[in-house]
Amino acid sequence: GDSVTQMEGPVTLSEEAFLTINCTYTATGYPSLFWYVQYPGEGLQLLLKATKADDKGSNKGFEATYRKETTSFHLEKGSVQVSDSAVYFCALSDTGANNLFFGTGTRLTVIP
Amino acid sequence: GAGVSQTPSNKVTEKGKYVELRCDPISGHTALYWYRQSLGQGPEFLIYFQGTGAADDSGLPNDRFFAVRPEGSVSTLKIQRTERGDSAVYLCASSLSGGGNNEQFFGPGTRLTVL
Numbered sequence: 470g471d472s473v474t475q476m477e478g479p480v481t482l483s484e485e486a487f488l489t490i491n492c493t494y495t496a497t498g499y500p501s502l503f504w505y506v507q508y509p510g511e512g513l514q515l516l517l518k519a520t521k522a523d524d525k526g527s528n529k530g531f532e533a534t535y536r537k538e539t540t541s542f543h544l545e546k547g548s549v550q551v552s553d554s555a556v557y558f559c560a561l562s563d564t565g566a567n568n569l570f571f572g573t574g575t576r577l578t579v580i581p
Numbered sequence: 582g583a584g585v586s587q588t589p590s591n592k593v594t595e596k597g598k599y600v601e602l603r604c605d606p607i608s609g610h611t612a613l614y615w616y617r618q619s620l621g622q623g624p625e626f627l628i629y630f631q632g633t634g635a636a637d638d639s640g641l642p643n644d645r646f647f648a649v650r651p652e653g654s655v656s657t658l659k660i661q662r663t664e665r666g667d668s669a670v671y672l673c674a675s676s677l678s679g680g681g682n683n684e685q686f687f688g689p690g691t692r693l694t695v696l
Contacts, residue, residue: 473623501682512585513624513672513687520682558623562681567637568614569685571623 471496475559475572482549482579490544490557490575492533498564502526502535502542505558505571513558516544549579583607585688587673593694594663602658602691606675613656614685615648616672624672630656631679663695 476491494500504516504526517526522537531546542559559572586605594600606613611632616624626640630650638648645663650656660667670692674685 505687512689513674515684518682518684560623564681566681567612567629567631567679568626568640569616569624569681570626573621573623 471500471561471563471570473559473561473570473572475557475575477573477575478556479576479578482577484551484579484581485548486579488544488546488549488553488577490559490577492542492544492559492572494540494542494559494561496540496561496563498566500561500563502533503560503562503569504531504533504542504544505560507556507558507574509555516557549577551579551581553577554579585673585675585686587671587688587691589691590689591692591694593696595696596663596665598663598695600660600663600693602660602671602693604656604658604673604675604688606654606656606673607686608654610675610677610686611653612676612679612683612685613650614674614676615656615658616674618670618672618690620669627658629679636679660693663693665695668693668695 501520503518506516517528519526519535525534560569613630615627618624629637633653645661648658670690673688676683
């Protein structure tokens with residue numbers, strides 16, 4: 470079956486630090502991969518996505534590359550800001566599926 | 582434009598009672614999803630509608646859970662004989678059409694507490 474394994478949190482970083490949140494997956498088909506973010510007091514929103522191997526999704530300075538050989542989709546940002554403090558969810562949608570399958574989420578806190 | 586809205590934002594009920602949770606998707610979105618998020622977990626899929634019909638209800642945990650979308654817009658998730666284990670945040674999402682590649686837009690959720 471499908472599964473998503475995310476780096477356990479919480480993660481605390483100083484402003485301008487480099488961020489990596491690891492995500493690996495298993496899927497029966499050829500999934501699309503997503504990162505969703507939940508800012509304090511807000512609903513889940515799509516941060517970035519990639520639909521095939523070697524695709525790189527990017528948004529707001531965040532990037533993630535679809536690595537089929539390592540079944541990974543790690544989230545990175547070169548210089549985090551306090552406003553990036555949120556919970557980040559890695560997710561997949563498998564071939565022929567319509568729903569998303571989420572990881573458990575990683576809470577990021579950025580301190581000034 | 583308006584996003585996905587859900588009502589109520591909070592619902593407290595007693596064990597054994599019946600509850601209804603409402604979702605208003607983004608206008609024009611044909612696909613609608615319900616998810617459940619327990620504390621410290623990611624959202625778990627419950628049911629997917631394409632138009633008026635439930636195209637995939639494989640995530641519903643048991644027959645106490647039921648959802649409808651009679652006119653292809655607003656959806657109601659219904660839970661009968663609630664149990665304490667049903668306590669969670671229930672999320673609704675919509676997308677322009679079905680298919681795993683389409684962005685799903687999430688509502689703020691309804692926090693259900695069963696005492």
